[in-house]
Amino acid sequence: MQIHVDLGPRSYPIYIGSGIASGFPSYYQDKYKGRKCAVVTNATVAALYQPYIDTLKNDLGCVVHTLPDGEKYKTVETWSGILDTLISSRLDRTSVVVALGGGVVGDMAGFAAACFMRGVDYVQIPTTLLSMVDSSVGGKTAVDHPLGKNLVGAFHQPSSVWVDTKFLDTLPRREFVAGYAEMFKCAFIGGREMFSFIMDNKEAVLRSEPAVLLDCIERCIRIKAGIVMQDEREGGVRALLNFGHTFGHALEQFYGFEGLLHGEAVLWGIVCAVELGKWGGGTLPREHWAEFDRILDGLPLPPLPSAPDFDRVYAAMFADKKAELGKLRFILPCAPGESAVKGGVEENAVREIFEKNVAWLLPRYYI
């Protein structure tokens, strides 16, 4: 199946299916005939998918740059190593960068493609659930800075995206759970139909039943692509994609980006955002609470590494890119499938919701 992201001159196709990545080399030979190619991957993916990388090498004659694995390597220094390879391999303005890996590889390879020769084409072949439904689509590329995540980057849309769910066969369970966060998030921003789909199918999604998972992945990508088409550079509606992320990013920062994966933090953030929507006659009318509770009850909330301290988590919320001009913004639910940006939320509301819902010792679920 194919989704078209319509962004005028920056439009691109997203191909989705099981086993489709095997078709990429012939697509490349057709579309990019004669153009040099660099594949960027990481050590874990390279070890698991060496035969596929060998095929890319043989069929495309590409150079392969292998990154060390982990968010802690998502730095200017590691990124600069990709540029070293592109330059020393004599790639040029017509060359193509192929990102084969999760969100870390995709963000770094994309940012290298954005900067090399002032911008060359790049292709995303995401290999984690999170990168399939979220980071490979939309053109945000970045590296981290010691003072914060993704602080150095650029908008640079890929020229095609290949979502091959076969890669998920080797994905560790914990990484799956992190990916579910960005999928479940779509229930709260992607319209009534997506809300109902998640409510009715969440157990099958959590069991990763292939047909339901593929359906859910496609729906999430459509929702993300639709939002990106309306607001490519996050001037408005794209902010909705940050549902659950104000709390989530603050938790990640509190734990020093260790011990809690991004998606795991977002799962806790989703619970807090829904509860904040209910707080004090807030944004979510009572008539919808039961349906929202049905979704929350299915979330695979992970245990936290230690007891979180609200004051420090709250301070971290202000350091996040989501805070603007010193004011906190939350994306809060208003109806099934619909959310809105809400400013001016009082500290006591945030504190009460956090202290009631972010339980250190009693995760509701861990699978």
Ligand SMILES: NC(=O)c1ccc[n+]([C@@H]2O[C@H](COP(=O)([O-])OP(=O)(O)OC[C@H]3O[C@@H](n4cnc5c(N)ncnc54)[C@H](O)[C@@H]3O)[C@@H](O)[C@H]2O)c1
């Ligand atoms: N650009 C965006 O719009 C956007 C959106 C969301 C997140 N992000 C970024 O994405 C990153 C997180 O992405 P992620 O969750 O994919 O993490 P990741 O890239 O670190 O991958 C998670 C782990 O899974 C391993 N892995 C990858 N594919 C595998 C496979 N098929 N089988 C087995 N193991 C595999 C990786 O080596 C890694 O150890 C963060 O840096 C975040 O900032 C970017």
